[in-house]
Amino acid sequence: xxxxxxxxxxxxxxxxxxxxxxxxxxxxxxxxxxxxxxxxxxxxxxxxxxxxxxxxxxxxxxxxxxxxxxxxxxxxxxxxxxxxxxxxxxxxxxxxxxxxxxxxxxxxxxxxxxxxxxxxxxxxxxxxxxxxx
Amino acid sequence: xxxxxxxxxxxxxxxxxxxxxxxxxxxxxxxxxxxxxxxxxxxxxxxxxxxxxxxxxxxxxxxxxxxxxxxxxxxxxxxxxxxxxxxxxxxxxxxxxxxxxxxxxxxxxxxxxxxxxxxxxxxxxxxxxxxxxxxxxxxxxxxxxxxxxxxxxxxxxxxxxxxxxxxxxxxxxxxxxxxxxxxxxxxxxxxxxxxxxxxxxxxxxxxxxxxxxxxxxxxxxxxxxxxxxxxxxxxxxxxxxxxxxxxxxxxxxxxxxxxxxxxxxxxxxxxxxxxxxxxxx
Ligand SMILES: [Fe+2]
Numbered sequence: 030x031x032x033x034x035x036x037x038x039x040x041x042x043x044x045x046x047x048x049x050x051x052x053x054x055x056x057x058x059x060x061x062x063x064x065x066x067x068x069x070x071x072x073x074x075x076x077x078x079x080x081x082x083x084x085x086x087x088x089x090x091x092x093x094x095x096x097x098x099x100x101x102x103x104x105x106x107x108x109x110x111x112x113x114x115x116x117x118x119x120x121x122x123x124x125x126x127x128x129x130x131x132x133x134x135x136x137x138x139x140x141x142x143x144x145x146x147x148x149x150x151x152x153x154x155x156x157x158x159x160x161x162x
Numbered sequence: 163x164x165x166x167x168x169x170x171x172x173x174x175x176x177x178x179x180x181x182x183x184x185x186x187x188x189x190x191x192x193x194x195x196x197x198x199x200x201x202x203x204x205x206x207x208x209x210x211x212x213x214x215x216x217x218x219x220x221x222x223x224x225x226x227x228x229x230x231x232x233x234x235x236x237x238x239x240x241x242x243x244x245x246x247x248x249x250x251x252x253x254x255x256x257x258x259x260x261x262x263x264x265x266x267x268x269x270x271x272x273x274x275x276x277x278x279x280x281x282x283x284x285x286x287x288x289x290x291x292x293x294x295x296x297x298x299x300x301x302x303x304x305x306x307x308x309x310x311x312x313x314x315x316x317x318x319x320x321x322x323x324x325x326x327x328x329x330x331x332x333x334x335x336x337x338x339x340x341x342x343x344x345x346x347x348x349x350x351x352x353x354x355x356x357x358x359x360x361x362x363x364x365x366x367x368x369x370x371x372x373x374x375x376x377x378x379x380x381x382x383x384x385x386x387x388x389x390x391x392x393x394x395x396x397x398x399x400x401x402x403x404x405x406x407x408x409x410x411x412x413x414x415x416x417x418x419x420x421x422x423x424x425x426x427x428x429x430x431x432x433x434x435x436x437x438x439x440x441x442x443x
Contacts, residue, residue, distance in 0.1 A: 035317075037390040042360030043398055047317035051227050062226045064247040100360075109358040109399075110221040110315065114247040123176075127362035127430060138363055145365040146426035153424055156371050160198050160423040160435075 042131070044103045054106020057094070060084035061111035074118060099126045164262070164339035167209050167346055168420075169409040170202060171377075171436040174218055174291040174350040176250050177429035182294055183251045195433060198423030199295055202437050205420060206296055211346040213259055213306045214296075215332070217408040218288035218350045219314040222246070224280075230316050231278035233328065235270070236285075236309040237263040244284045253290050256307040262339060263308050269335030275328055285309050292350050305346075314351065314402050322392070323385040325404045329411020336412070349409030351402025353424075355431040358398060363430060369395040370424065370432040373403055378419055378438065381410050399430075406436075414440035 032049040044050065051058070060081065063069040073080040081091040093101040097119035102112055109123075116126050128138035153159040178195075181187070187196040223246050225231065241256045267279050289309050297303055310332075313319055320328075329347075336345055353370040356362050373396070376384040384407060392401050421437035 035390070036388075037317075037393055040361070040390075040394055042362075043356070043393070044359050045317055045393065045398055046315065046358075051316050055227065058222075058227055061247075062222055065223065065245050067245065070247070103358055108222075108227070108315065112358075114222070117248040123357055124430060127357060130358065130362050131360045141363045142365060142427040142430060145363065146367055146432065149367045149424065149426050149432075152367050152371060156375070158419065158422050160201065160421060162194065162197055 046108045050106045051108070052106070054108065056085050057090045057102065057106060058108050058111040060086065061107075061114040064114040070118075077118070097121065100130050103130070164336045164341055164343040164345055166333060166336055166412055167211060167344045167439070168205070169347050169349065169413045169417075169436070169438045170292075170296075171349045171406045171409060171434060172199075172292050172295055173352065173428065173431055173433040174288045175355075175429055175431050176246075176248075176287045176291070179250050179287050179291045179294065182298055192428075195425040195428050198425060198435055201421045202435065203296055203299075205437060206346070209344065209346075211305050212343045213262065213308055213345045214293065215308045215310055215345060215347045216289045216292055216350060217310045217312060217348060217405045218292070219402060219405065220286050220311050221288060221315065223286035224284040225311070227316060230313050231311070232313050232320055233275065233277035234280050234283070234311040235263060235267050235277050236283045236307075237267055237279045238281050238283060241283055241285045241307055241309060243286070243290045246286055250287055253294060254303065256285065256293070256303055259306045259308060262341070262343065265339050266308070266332070266335045269338055270328075270331055273331040273334065275331050283309060283311075288350060292348050310408070312405050312408065314404065317389075319389055319401065320404065321385070321389060322387055322404045322407050325407040326381060326385050326411040329408040329413075331411075332408065333412045347409050347412050349406035351405050352396065352400055353403055353432040353434045354396040354400040356397025356399055357430060361397070364397050365426050365430075365432045366395050367426060367432060370426070370434055373406075374422065374424070374434050374436060377406055377410050378417060378422075378436065381407065384410075410438075413438055416441035
């Protein structure tokens with residue numbers, strides 16, 4: 030029994046959510062999916078540890094949920110869309126989580142996005158045909 | 163006979179939904195992004211489609227990881243948005259067209275696209291944000307909705323080629339429906355963004371512009387990309403661009419570009435808008 034290897038595993042800093050990750054993160058993501066219901070969010074907020082145990086998270090997963098360690102949760106099979114449903118309990122958005130994955134502040138993360146898009150209007154003009162208002 | 167009157171592409175990220183709910187359209191951060199939709203809204207006002215087919219992916223509202231269909235078609239008379247867990251406001255429900263959907267399902271399955279049919283299907287921000295971008299200024303949704311969900315969440319995903327071919331089959335399916343129905347098809351998601359990992363936050367403006375160019379004029383260059391190549395350039399969530407290929411496949415080989423808009427960053431994303439119609443020849 031072996032998990033198949035994929036060429037995308039060479040992309041740095043990236044955890045492509047595939048069968049292997051989905052298998053290892055199943056209970057964690059299932060717990061996050063339950064947060065679509067308000068009653069479950071309330072139950073989780075009242076006793077996070079007990080709620081994690083109810084969904085049979087591993088000790089590592091449970092500790093990472095309680096600590097709000099989202100990089101760890103990615104390593105442990107969390108899917109980013111499901112982690113967003115957990116992040117909200119730590120008062121975090123997807124952008125906050127994006128920052129925490131690389132150990133920078135949210136302001137630094139937003140700056141990175143701006144830097145990556147820097148000069149895009151010039152690039153559009155060069156290529157032509159784009160709407161400019 | 164039913165007819166495709168145009169194809170539209172748009173991002174569908176929740177941040178856009180939140181911005182609309184908070185009426186931030188004129189906020190300096192958002193203004194250029196939202197202004198770029200006005201020509202598309204004006205065109206829709208003019209052509210008045212009867213049905214919008216929205217190609218999108220579910221992010222954990224209707225489909226959990228217990229069951230992940232590669233392609234799933236809504237075949238219901240109505241669709242509801244619902245609580246996604248992190249506070250995006252829920253929208254009004256949508257009217258479907260079950261007869262048309264079942265015709266599409268039958269035609270597509272006969273063309274060897276073995277998709278999943280859904281008689282109950284909650285539609286998440288991926289579907290609802292595009293609808294709101296186009297029609298939130300109206301008191302009710304002006305056309306029916308047929309949601310077509312593509313798995314872009316749990317790999318293996320379908321390839322860009324497979325999505326393009328699905329679009330071609332969808333065109334045949336639409337054009338073989340006997341009712342006079344005007345259809346507009348939306349490819350949603352993308353462009354470049356990565357939400358996860360140490361590499362989160364990448365935006366590749368050059369690649370996004372290249373994708374838009376290929377999708378308009380040279381879709382075979384787009385289908386030549388493997389999903390790994392797209393993720394290397396556009397990020398793990400940028401892979402959503404494969405859903406634009408379903409829209410492109412449903413249009414004629416040559417298209418007119420009625421509108422082309424790009425803005426970055428919007429939240430974590432490079433946001434591209436296209437409005438395409440069939441060229442005459
Ligand atoms: Fe998405």
